[in-house]
Amino acid sequence: MKANFIAPPVFLVVFLVTWQLLTAALGVPAYLLPAPSDIFTSFVEESEKVLKAMLVTGLASILGLAISFCVSQVIAIVFTLSPLVRISCYPYAILLQTVPVVAIAPILITWCGYGFGSVVIVAAVISLFPMITATTNGLLSVDAELVELFTLYRADWRQVLFQLRYPHAMRYLITGLKTSCGLAVVGAIVGEYFVGHHQGQEGLGYYLFITSQQMKTPFLFVNVLASTVLGVMFFAVITVLAQTILLRYYDPTSLRGPTGKRA
Amino acid sequence: MNQTMLQCQRLTHRFSSLGALVLEDVSLDLTNGEFVSLLGPSGCGKSTILKMIAGLIRPHSGEIRDSRPVGQQRTGYVFQEPRLIAWRTVQENLALPFELSRVKVDHDEIFRTLDLVGLSKSDAFKLPHMLSGGMKMRVSLARALLMQPTLLLFDEPFAALDELLREQLNEDLNALWREGLWTGLFVTHTISEAVFLSERVLVMSPHPGRIVGEFAIEGPKVRDQEWRNSLRFQQQVIAIRETMRSGRSADQEKHGLSQTGSP
Secondary structure (H helix, E strand, C coil): CCCCCCHHHHHHHHHHHHHHHHHHHHCCCCCCCCCHHHHHHHHHHCHHHHHHHHHHHHHHHHHHHHHHHHHHHHHHHHHHHCHHHHHHHHHHHHHHCCCCHHHHHHHHHHHHCCCHHHHHHHHHHHHHHHHHHHHHHHHHCCCHHHHHHHHHCCCCHHHHHHHHHHHHHHHHHHHHHHHHHHHHHHHHHHHHHHHCCCCCCCCHHHHHHHHHHCCCHHHHHHHHHHHHHHHHHHHHHHHHHHHHHHHHHHCCCCCECCCCCEC | CCCEEEEEEEEEEECCCCCCEEEEEEEEEEECCCEEEEECCCCCCHHHHHHHHCCCCCCCEEEEEECCCCCCCCEEEECCCCCCCCCCCHHHHHHHHHHHCCCCCCHHHHHHHHHHCCCCHHHHHCCHHHCCHHHHHHHHHHHHHCCCCCEEEEECCCCCCCHHHHHHHHHHHHHHHHHCCCEEEEEECCHHHHHHHCCEEEEEECCCEEEEEEEECCCCCCCCHHHHHCHHHHHHHHHHHHHHHHHHHHHHHHHHHHHCCCC
């Protein structure tokens, strides 16, 4: 299907205009459903607050994702190298994926205190498991005969891991990363929702909580939009990054090898 | 020159320590410089023998004696599929044996070997997915030929290719063997392929895998289309087929009727 660059924006305009007209015609109060113009006004008034909150939440998401990325790689490598550990622990890694964020956030905050650190930890824990399972799957799905080929030439485990398993697992890893980057943003927001206010560190989650309490619905909508934009931005950055890496490994028109040197 | 390079003595192997017998009392000797085929139906343990000789599987009992002098014990292995690394160019794929053995990559040897297997210099910079099936197999052959192996193991390498291409590659392989200094052990389930290539054919039967016959092939040094069309070639194919058929009917009497129950 060809992408259409006209129909979706036209639909959006029609949608917003209808929304605006309907709220005015029916006299819906702004605390229930603000009109698009109310939301826009609120954004203009509080733009500094929102942008700063996006920055705070964005930073927590990035740090959380960075931590979970590193931890997931260590765990995936251990799973790959030790069948015993893998057989014993892998089922739990899959099981733990299904634990809802909201359920474990309060526990993590109880342990780590009410602060920015806890928000990062929640983001990290939530985004950890998809990357563990995706990377482990990728590292293990290498063709058995290629591993035998490496063994035949007396390759050590490091060569098998970094010259065979990792390049092969790149696609899997990127799929995991794409899932996890969205979850990291969700984790950061949920973390902030529970941690609450922390001295000049108000993130989107904090505002989502406080504005709903105070019935500042237009600003609540602004925050929802800001959260969405943040999530999309995160996903876009990871996707572009992923494409660059994949191109390097798989693009036939690219003359560069995986080692970066020209063949 | 005519001395034994490798002895397999009474190799026996099971799927697991109590599982079904894969190989029973398989003994075979390889003489320096000869070309031998292991011929048998699928599932008779032909590949298992190759993997044992390559040191990838340990037999449950029996012994493999390698009498090649130290420093000349390099073994090349050609898998059923080309098994090239997708993200490496042809040249980089061929550099792999050097890299894994921690030897300086000999690019001159790579290009010489490419030429030997009938590929051009321009193919060296292509990625595997840009090559045809036959070309991929030639790269796979080149990879096994690198670093002066004294023994080459072939695990049904041309089974997936169309017949004419397979005949061509058989002729080319024969030329490589005549010009090279290596001993070949070729696994196949195609009688004509075994007769075409070999000086000696060992016939195997399944359940459990064992050697049931040995044929010295009388033929010219140069194996080409003329050889394939000769009466001598046809007669030897027929002789081996008869042996395999009689072995098979005996096998069916023993297993088929009582176990599967189907006619």
